[in-house]
Amino acid sequence: MDLLNTLVEKGLRRELPTRDEALAVLATSDDELLDVVAAAGKVRRQWFGRRVKLNYLVNLKSGLCPEDCSYCSQRLGSKAEILKYTWLKPDEAKKAAAAGVAGGAKRVCLVASGRGPTDRDVDRVSQTIEAIKEQHEDVEVCACLGLLSEGQADRLRSAGADAYNHNLNTSEGTYGDITTTHTYADRVDTVQQAQAAGLSACSGLIAGMGETDADLVDVVFSLRELDPDSVPVNFLIPMEGTPLAKEWHLTPQRCLRILAMVRFVCPDVEVRLAGGREVHLRSMQPLALHLVNSIFLGDYLTSEGQSGRTDLDMIADAGFEVEGATTKTLPEHRAPEAGGCGSHEGGCAPCGGEAAPEPSEVLAARTDLVAVRRRGAGTDLAPNA
Ligand code: SF4
Numbered sequence: 001m002d003l004l005n006t007l008v009e010k011g012l013r014r015e016l017p018t019r020d021e022a023l024a025v026l027a028t029s030d031d032e033l034l035d036v037v038a039a040a041g042k043v044r045r046q047w048f049g050r051r052v053k054l055n056y057l058v059n060l061k062s063g064l065c066p067e068d069c070s071y072c073s074q075r076l077g078s079k080a081e082i083l084k085y086t087w088l089k090p091d092e093a094k095k096a097a098a099a100g101v102a103g104g105a106k107r108v109c110l111v112a113s114g115r116g117p118t119d120r121d122v123d124r125v126s127q128t129i130e131a132i133k134e135q136h137e138d139v140e141v142c143a144c145l146g147l148l149s150e151g152q153a154d155r156l157r158s159a160g161a162d163a164y165n166h167n168l169n170t171s172e173g174t175y176g177d178i179t180t181t182h183t184y185a186d187r188v189d190t191v192q193q194a195q196a197a198g199l200s201a202c203s204g205l206i207a208g209m210g211e212t213d214a215d216l217v218d219v220v221f222s223l224r225e226l227d228p229d230s231v232p233v234n235f236l237i238p239m240e241g242t243p244l245a246k247e248w249h250l251t252p253q254r255c256l257r258i259l260a261m262v263r264f265v266c267p268d269v270e271v272r273l274a275g276g277r278e279v280h281l282r283s284m285q286p287l288a289l290h291l292v293n294s295i296f297l298g299d300y301l302t303s304e305g306q307s308g309r310t311d312l313d314m315i316a317d318a319g320f321e322v323e324g325a326t327t328k329t330l331p332e333h334r335a336p337e338a339g340g341c342g343s344h345e346g347g348c349a350p351c352g353g354e355a356a357p358e359p360s361e362v363l364a365a366r367t368d369l370v371a372v373r374r375r376g377a378g379t380d381l382a383p384n385a
Pocket of ligand 1: 065066067068069072073074075076112113114115146
């Protein structure tokens with residue numbers, strides 16, 4: 001298939017595909033799916049071998065957010081019956097992080113609900129970062145605290161944070177449909193503040209919110225331009241009690257096409273399979289390891305993932321290996337010392353394939369696969385790691 005040969009060549013050269021080529025990946029047929037995975041897998045192996053980096057989420061503050069992001073169970077007015085609690089103490093967060101590190105996590109992601117941190121919140125998170133680093137010198141710490149105000153990224157960097165996450169989530173054109181309390185430009189600004197402070201930027205997307213192929217390509221091209229080191233790809237978990245509870249649009253095959261497209265457009269960055277993998281990829285998760293080089297171990301912020309042990313077994317059974325603490329994740333040319341930038345979610349088919357249907361078709365809801373998190377941070381029960 002000429003399309004795939006072209007995309008592999010471009011990926012190996014870190015050259016940007018055209019929008020039509022990215023759209024064509026999303027428009028491939030089920031008959032072509034394994035060829036698409038194999039092609040994007042070549043690009044993945046060129047830059048990351050068969051290594052899988054494990055990230056571990058610690059939800060420092062859960063629920064009660066004043067923002068209205070429609071996909072989020074922690075949003076203003078959410079009726080989702082999630083755990084709700086205010087800031088974990090540094091010792092509690094350290095304990096949760098230790099469970100993830102013991103399970104093989106190389107990066108701990110400290111996440112808090114809210115529009116953005118106050119200066120006092122930054123103090124609190126700084127103490128938590130220091131406590132984690134004291135115990136695990138090599139572990140990477142990523143903060144995800146919402147929109148940053150001036151100077152806060154520098155303070156987090158000084159406290160030892162390695163990375164900052166803030167997702168673009170969806171295309172600029174549709175951003176106003178999913179959130180009204182802040183803008184797409186606010187999000188871009190925070191990612192740029194993190195980069196300017198020397199934090200490794202992590203910024204990704206959420207697929208499955210009823211967007212078109214063109215929207216997906218838009219957000220992924222915007223991410224390439226923003227040049228984060230990590231791109232988490234979330235698949236919407238339509239939680240009961242949120243406005244998007246009925247938005248079941250994703251099949252395992254579509255998830256794999258989306259991940260392949262992200263890999264072709266962002267060949268040499270950490271592409272991280274994030275929330276929703278168990279719910280939407282289901283038994284196809286191992287195939288996704290040929291496309292992404294990173295996953296979250298264990299549970300998500302407000303929902304449960306499969307057991308940490310099952311994650312580790314899946315990686316080994318699929319022929320991949322967990323990335324060790326001392327191995328550099330990013331290719332040499334992206335390492336900060338090499339001048340790299342250092343690290344929160346229309347059809348056209350030039351290959352002759354049929355244009356993909358607009359993904360507005362609603363599929364059967366798999367609410368049986370969605371479990372609200374009831375263990376780990378903020379509870380008395382052991383974390384899943
Ligand atoms: S995504 Fe973040 S800012 Fe938006 S509602 Fe959820 S916790 Fe709040």
